Amino acid sequence: MLLSTLSELNWQMYNSGRARATSRDFSQKDVHEFLKLAVSEVFRIYYNASRRNKDGNGFYFISPLLSIAPFKLGEANLIGMRRADMAGFDMFRMPHDAHITNAYPIGCNNGGDYKSIDILENPGEEYFYAGNPKFGSFQFGVVKGVGINTYNLPPCVQKLDVEATFDAPGLDPDISRDVAFDASNLTLGKMLGMPEFMNKGIDNSYTPQQKNLKQRLSNQQAEVQP
Numbered sequence: 001m002l003l004s005t006l007s008e009l010n011w012q013m014y015n016s017g018r019a020r021a022t023s024r025d026f027s028q029k030d031v032h033e034f035l036k037l038a039v040s041e042v043f044r045i046y047y048n049a050s051r052r053n054k055d056g057n058g059f060y061f062i063s064p065l066l067s068i069a070p071f072k073l074g075e076a077n078l079i080g081m082r083r084a085d086m087a088g089f090d091m092f093r094m095p096h097d098a099h100i101t102n103a104y105p106i107g108c109n110n111g112g113d114y115k116s117i118d119i120l121e122n123p124g125e126e127y128f129y130a131g132n133p134k135f136g137s138f139q140f141g142v143v144k145g146v147g148i149n150t151y152n153l154p155p156c157v158q159k160l161d162v163e164a165t166f167d168a169p170g171l172d173p174d175i176s177r178d179v180a181f182d183a184s185n186l187t188l189g190k191m192l193g194m195p196e197f198m199n200k201g202i203d204n205s206y207t208p209q210q211k212n213l214k215q216r217l218s219n220q221q222a223e224v225q226p
Helices: 003-016 028-053 177-191 208-224
Strands: 067-072 081-085 100-106 118-120 140-143 147-151 159-164
Touching: 003 028, 003 177, 003 208, 028 177, 067 081, 081 159, 100 147, 147 159, 177 208
Parallel strands: 118 140
Antiparallel strands: 067 159, 081 147, 100 159, 140 147
């Protein structure tokens, strides 16, 4: 389900239950931003669960959000580090920088283009490899701040194509239905203060409002099926 559609659904449900929510009024833009925060939180929960369970398909829930954007590389410093500055681009972020799935050096046209470099996970790990002639052929990157520091890329590489879960005004991410339901409960219950969405019912079943949400998500999904 597109994020814009899910946002509209949350806005409608908030309006229909506003008398039972907090006394503060929220705008449609507020609801949209809350929903993005909730989606990010659910992504982290799913990611950590997949790591614990050693699920081989731990990234299915972010794959529809992935897109590729080019970033110019700066000049190399004394140990060969060149930075791809990604300022101005927001992302749905994951633990261990898992929201960046690939980074492709572009510019050499020698058959090496579109072979992703390694993105190191552990902070400080780059200092074991950087500037060490023994690892001079190891092309890798490290996420630092809003950008990627790359190492050992040849001078002919001019830019980096980064595949990540980008979030920008012109993008409308596709959210899987299970993530959409959990994120909507977080938005409507925890962030907007609607008690019907804060917990399951006392018999551990869904409240009527949660059942309505689930049904409306299913109806929206059916409408977009070919």
